[in-house]
Amino acid sequence: MATQHSRSAARIMMAPAVVLLLGWMLIPLIMTLIFSFKKYLPMRGGDLGWVGFENYVRFVSSSAFWPSVSATLIIVGGVLAITIVFGILLAILLNQPMWGQGVVRILVIAPFFVMPTVSALVWKNMFMDPTNGLFAHLWRFFGAEPVSWLSEASLPSIVLIVSWQWLPFATLILLTAIQSLDSEQLEAAEMDGAPPLKRFAFITLPHLSRAVTIVLLIQTIFLLAIFAEIFVTTGGAFGTRTLTYLIFQRVLESQNIGLGSAGGVYAIILANIVAIFLMRIVGKNLDA
Amino acid sequence: MGQIKLNQVTKSFGDVQVIPPLDLTIEDGEFTVFVGPSGCGKSTLLRLIAGLEDITSGHIDIDGSDATNVPPAKRGLAMVFQSYALYPHMSVRKNIAFPMKMAGVPEDEQKRRIDAAAKALNLTDYIDRKPGQLSGGQRQRVAIGRAIVREPSAFLFDEPLSNLDAALRVGMRLEISELHKRLATTMIYVTHDQVEAMTMADKIVVLRAGFIEQVGSPLELYHTPRNEFVAGFIGSPKMNLIKGTEAQKHGAATIGIRPEHTDVSKTEGMWKGRVGVAEHLGSDTFIHVHDTGLETGPDDLFTVRITGDIQAKHGDDIYLTPQLDKLHKFDAQGLRVD
Numbered sequence: 001m002a003t004q005h006s007r008s009a010a011r012i013m014m015a016p017a018v019v020l021l022l023g024w025m026l027i028p029l030i031m032t033l034i035f036s037f038k039k040y041l042p043m044r045g046g047d048l049g050w051v052g053f054e055n056y057v058r059f060v061s062s063s064a065f066w067p068s069v070s071a072t073l074i075i076v077g078g079v080l081a082i083t084i085v086f087g088i089l090l091a092i093l094l095n096q097p098m099w100g101q102g103v104v105r106i107l108v109i110a111p112f113f114v115m116p117t118v119s120a121l122v123w124k125n126m127f128m129d130p131t132n133g134l135f136a137h138l139w140r141f142f143g144a145e146p147v148s149w150l151s152e153a154s155l156p157s158i159v160l161i162v163s164w165q166w167l168p169f170a171t172l173i174l175l176t177a178i179q180s181l182d183s184e185q186l187e188a189a190e191m192d193g194a195p196p197l198k199r200f201a202f203i204t205l206p207h208l209s210r211a212v213t214i215v216l217l218i219q220t221i222f223l224l225a226i227f228a229e230i231f232v233t234t235g236g237a238f239g240t241r242t243l244t245y246l247i248f249q250r251v252l253e254s255q256n257i258g259l260g261s262a263g264g265v266y267a268i269i270l271a272n273i274v275a276i277f278l279m280r281i282v283g284k285n286l287d288a
Numbered sequence: 289m290g291q292i293k294l295n296q297v298t299k300s301f302g303d304v305q306v307i308p309p310l311d312l313t314i315e316d317g318e319f320t321v322f323v324g325p326s327g328c329g330k331s332t333l334l335r336l337i338a339g340l341e342d343i344t345s346g347h348i349d350i351d352g353s354d355a356t357n358v359p360p361a362k363r364g365l366a367m368v369f370q371s372y373a374l375y376p377h378m379s380v381r382k383n384i385a386f387p388m389k390m391a392g393v394p395e396d397e398q399k400r401r402i403d404a405a406a407k408a409l410n411l412t413d414y415i416d417r418k419p420g421q422l423s424g425g426q427r428q429r430v431a432i433g434r435a436i437v438r439e440p441s442a443f444l445f446d447e448p449l450s451n452l453d454a455a456l457r458v459g460m461r462l463e464i465s466e467l468h469k470r471l472a473t474t475m476i477y478v479t480h481d482q483v484e485a486m487t488m489a490d491k492i493v494v495l496r497a498g499f500i501e502q503v504g505s506p507l508e509l510y511h512t513p514r515n516e517f518v519a520g521f522i523g524s525p526k527m528n529l530i531k532g533t534e535a536q537k538h539g540a541a542t543i544g545i546r547p548e549h550t551d552v553s554k555t556e557g558m559w560k561g562r563v564g565v566a567e568h569l570g571s572d573t574f575i576h577v578h579d580t581g582l583e584t585g586p587d588d589l590f591t592v593r594i595t596g597d598i599q600a601k602h603g604d605d606i607y608l609t610p611q612l613d614k615l616h617k618f619d620a621q622g623l624r625v626d
């Protein structure tokens with residue numbers, strides 16, 4: 001049906017959306033680039049003119065920069081590892097015929113519908129609070145000294161909270177992938193003499209590789225930008241200042257838009273490096 | 289070795305009994321074909337033998353020892369699935385090597401068997417491709433290769449050719465028969481293709497709703513079907529089954545006459561009818577004759593098969609004469625009477 005006429009009509013009808021999306025993306029990007037080359041302090045004199053690469057140099061030479069990069073990578077890496085390992089296990093579990101399967105599946109998906117701010121607050125106040133939290137009660141029950149999670153084990157705590165939010169997403173994608181596995185393949189492997197663990201390793205896991213790739217890519221993109229969870233729990237203290245959070249502090253707390261914009265450009269570069277890196281490793285899976 | 293013996297085997301899914309108590313012996317080296325209409329339990333029976341389904345009661349002996357609770361991998365049987373069930377992420381070589389790898393066969397022995405199988409099945413040129421890059425027939429051969437290298441005591445095939453086109457099916461049919469002659473290993477083959485059953489089998493098992501209707505060689509089933517069902521099921525086109533007065537003349541509730549055992553004339557004969565559709569195949573012609581006055585079912589339709597060609601136009605009168613020595617007689621219960 002793709003005649004010349006219908007194709008040009010399609011282009012005209014798509015144009016508004018394309019222009020809107022392009023503007024949506026390009027305008028903030030260009031403004032960030034412009035600000036990053038300026039000394040711009042809104043409360044202290046406003047636009048103070050061009051400064052070349054000074055903001056870029058200051059951003060990386062600040063003592064907070066490298067720790068923030070490592071915090072970002074630890075959080076992203078930790079959450080990816082946890083969600084994928086447990087996602088695969090949960091997906092296999094949920095794929096077994098069992099009593100109350102429908103309800104269990106909905107319960108597993110539920111955390112994904114909770115807003116990040118809300119879930120972080122719930123974790124902070126109901127589970128991790130050193131006096132009233134559930135964990136504190138549990139520790140006291142066993143006679144141990146309650147841990148103040150968010151200050152003593154701040155990074156693992158945040159990894160835990162974010163993993164809890166993203167586990168349903170990973171599980172859901174992996175579950176649909178498992179369901180698409182041809183059961184005759186598993187039966188063939190069974191007849192070929194492969195015990196359950198080998199069937200998992202040689203048949204199920206390779207079948208899941210594409211879904212794992214998708215989960216990796218999508219989660220990485222979102223995890224590089226997590227903010228609310230840090231904002232409402234530690235406020236960036238105790239080594240949980242990620243790159244995103246550092247930029248936020250530079251722009252809003254120190255009111256230095258130029259410096260923050262330079263950080264933003266670094267974040268864009270980092271995200272692209274990670275993306276290219278991931279595509280390289282897993283790209284093979286996608287075209288197979 | 290590869291004798292398989294089913295003793296009073298039953299299978300139920302929930303409350304539904306799919307296989308009622310069933311006894312069957314498959315001798316070593318025999319090519320046995322299960323045929324029957326869709327849903328009659330052929331695949332279920334095969335999967336019971338393979339061990340992929342648990343039997344509800346009864347027991348299965350393989351080579352004289354009880355295999356009822358033996359897991360599938362330990363039964364020494366190899367199965368070829370309808371969907372081939374190749375491992376998509378492994379090359380042809382790895383697919384074929386998989387069962388040997390699982391069994392811990394030494395590397396050089398693996399290589400020897402893979403090369404032999406690849407050569408026998410014409411797979412040498414594709415050995416490093418993935419299944420996705422093969423045609424249906426090639427995939428089928430890989431699946432067979434994967435079964436052969438295990439050197440099983442019996443092969444189980446579940447409609448292995450049903451996804452192939454007609455020409456390829458004829459070729460693969462011959463290849464599998466050839467393989468059977470060469471290996472002389474027991475094979476159990478499920479199909480609902482008449483021709484496959486008749487041409488390949490040493491022994492055909494006709495199933496209906498889980499019951500064995502008849503077991504015998506292809507020609508036994510063709511010449512002496514035990515009941516009306518087998519008579520109608522074996523042979524193509526189907527046997528004409530005549531009820532009513534015409535059958536009573538022969539002292540039976542139903543008489544059956546095969547399309548190829550009826551003589552046709554345009555001038556005289558025992559029964560008169562009107563030509564419906566004539567299907568010209570070149571070597572033979574199938575004529576569907578209407579309004580014969582014989583109680584064969586709707587329209588009193590009667591099918592005849594004649595070799596060569598005949599000038600018969602739609603609506604022409606035509607006369608039919610059965611070869612009386614080839615008549616099959618059945619009683620009111622549908623059982624054969626001689």
Ligand SMILES: Nc1ncnc2c1ncn2[C@@H]1O[C@H](COP(=O)(O)OP(=O)(O)OP(=O)(O)O)[C@@H](O)[C@H]1O
Nearest residue numbers: 301304306324325326327328329330331332333480
């Ligand atoms: N897992 C199952 N649960 C419930 N019923 C089943 C199951 N598998 C098969 N059946 C039923 O058992 C009967 C026999 O099925 P089976 O697959 O053996 O038929 P078949 O003879 O192989 O048919 P076809 O020629 O269409 O492949 C069918 O009525 C089917 O609905």
Ligand SMILES: [Mg+2]
Nearest residue numbers: 330331332447
């Ligand atoms: Mg079947």
